[in-house]
Amino acid sequence: MSGRQNLFNRVWDLHTVGTLASGQTQLFIGQHLIHEVTSPQAFQMLRDRGLKVMYPERTLATVDHIIPTDNQARPFLDVLAEEMMSAVEKNCREFGVTLLNLNDSRQGIVHIVGPEQGLTQPGITLACGDSHTSTHGAFGCIAFGIGTSQVADVLASQTMALGRPKVRRVGVDGKLHPGVFAKDVILHIIRKLGVQGGVGYAYEFAGSTFDAMTMEERMTVCNMSIEGGARCGYINPDQTTVEYLRGRPLSPKGEAFELAAKWWLGLASQPDSEFDDRVDLKAEDIEPTVTWGINPAQSVGVNEAIGAVSDFPVGEQQGVREALEFMELKEKQKIRGLKIDVAFIGSCTNGRISDLREAAKVAQGHHVAPNVRALVVPGSQQVRVQAEAEGLHKIFEAAGFEWRAAGCSMCLAMNPDKLRGREICASSSNRNFKGRQGSPTGRTLLMSPAMVAAAAINGAVADVREMA
Amino acid sequence: MQKIEQITGTAVPLPLDDIDTDRIIPARYLRCVTFEGLGEHAFEDDRKQNSKHPFDDARYQGASVLVAGRNFGCGSSREHAPQALIRWGIKALIAESFAEIFFGNCTANGTPCVCVSEDAVRQLAAAVTANPQTAVTVDLATLQVRCGALAFPCTMPEGARKSLTSGQWDFLAQLVENEAGIKATAKRLPYMSNFSAVS
């Protein structure tokens, strides 16, 4: 007899409404999240066709991408950003969708807010017009990043058309070395499997390394599934998941919570579950990892040298050459010691309270190097409040970091926080694409928040394990 | 919706790998509430840094087929990326492979993305570069890409191909139609009824 279904396939089947003429599945979406950037055109599509939002209580809106993190007075100085704010406000009002606006203490980056509020739950399907929706998979839900046409589909029908992906179990077992974080784990996975290794797959991250992780660490891992080409990534729900959700504002209450917990845990893949593919990696092989190139797979351990072009597979060599040229790095160069101009701690990958705690531990008693501009941007207002209650902002400010309001900020620089010219930024975000941080020629080095703090203090890429 | 079975036009070669959506349309152009005017900003930063960018090359103006490398459109879910390309004039894309969200966004806008082998990308790009006026045909009925004397098989997930060739790539209309099915599915999901607890 064949093994039991894995979580992905069980959840997929449960949410299948039917099969469309094209053969694709009409998939029910249990929770929809929206933000100001990818929703205005979707609401317009509904207006153009005279459609309503089918389940307005199943969509939650927040604002994050364009939010200034210093001066938040309305109207925003950026008239285009102000126009987008007005649009999301008007659309939510007219279509009956709850908006966590700037004046709401629950506002923040959409992928931080959902889990924080207890909206992201195991066994649901979740969609958001943002590729990092994969973050929510940390709870054992199936979470898809979608485009604007699909945002319209979900608003109008609470469903979308999708072909079923295959499922690859990405196993990591063992204990992480000190100074190695969830961010290093996912950077390592992407380095090993490639930026398009996940195309056609959902990734199940499983094994003792993930079992030992907190929910926040699991979110960091799942967040970057898309960077490995996988449409979504998830981790099976366990007791850690249940305890995280207990008592959250929007998670089930009382008897319902106990029933929910039972259902959630019952969905997890089992040892005999079948997968379309399996990969196994070892936690002990993972070092603090830093990207040197222009895609998230172009990374090395902090004490490792970038390879020679000829070390890479023939098909990748052109890309490696392009990356080295853009980054102004040489083959066989060490990443450690590379001077930085900017340090950015934040984003939906690493803008949670545990990330700020780790960075503050490193920053405490030190000072940011001269000529380095360093920013800490909490992922949500709740994270900001919590950090301030713990005095983390004081540690950062004393060390010379700027302490900002919640938003996406320099992860994609749609707000005023941007790199200038050829600046090099040590960043805890998720993308090192050319131009990603606001300057077309700016350069990004991805790493864990603790490593960013270490780089800020040293003025250059450093090994966080050697910080006193 | 229009049935999309075959696209023929001149092509623009961009045979690079891992072209991400930030490069296709830089984030600052996402500060908009409609997709209008995005066409002129397609690949803007790349074009500024490379005066010989194919999108600025006089020989490729008016092209409607884009020839790209591996993993085209990786990165964000921004539909602004296909919208920028479509508004620049692109009607079909040929590449070694595509990122999935980008692929889906193109399909939802009636723009086919077909995959060919690495070798076919190289040959197509060379043929188009040598003779920019050659017409390239993307044929979804026979799953073939043709360019002068060259012909290559191409692939496309069957669901997307069917929706385009049958003119049913407007998913919204189809999805909304099945309201009864949607309600029935919602009913059997325990979380939609608060786990039927009496609290």
Ligand code: SF4
């Ligand atoms: S923090 Fe960055 S990756 Fe995350 S949602 Fe915002 S812009 Fe996207």
